[in-house]
Amino acid sequence: MAPLGEDGTAVIDDGRIVRGGTRRAAILAAATREFGRKGYESARIADIAREAGVTDAGVLHHFPRKRDLFVAVVELREDVYREVHDHEPASVRELFDGMVAAVRRASRDPDLVRFRRMLTGAAGIEGHPIGDRLRRNLERALDMFVPVVRRGVESGELAADTDPEQVVLELLALNEGIRDQWVTLPERVDYVRAFTRAVDSLHRRIAASADRQ
16 A cells, blocks of 8 residues: 555655545546456455555545446546537538547547456456446447438438448447457557548448449
8 A cells, every 4th residue: 555645645656646636537547457457356446546646545535336436437438439429420421430539539548448348348247337338338329320320321421222220330340349459469450540441441332322432
């Protein structure tokens, strides 16, 4: 456990002090790394506190239970994509560009991307805090994005034989697959570039004939 300074803050070995204003952010960053590396069950509050430069009590002040801290990291990860979900795209191209922008934002925090990959495997574990949250997120994405693609077909942006739900499933699968490849081989896979090119290829394939290149 990190020693306490005179003002009640925790002092890390190198002398840095984590003060109240940045303490919560430091805890979330440390928790993201610990949960991403070890999963929910194996991650310990003591390790998270040590890495964040606070006491165990400091962590529990902000997050009374480990479950609360885990859910907070899940919500932090979801915030990266919130703009895509909160803004109704005017076209399928705009939807795709919004996803690319979200991936670009996500890529700036590799620990959070690794945490998301961990969630994929953990979601099916009985009694896991993530529960059926990923299922609800997928249902929400389909409910929001499929109508956008359907309007793209109706407006002539996309080919008449386009299957809207299939397109959305492919778009989401491209993100998940390339993200996992990047986490596995980051020195070789460019997450943003690979996803952007894949999305552009998908759009060309489903575009109305006049727009195909």
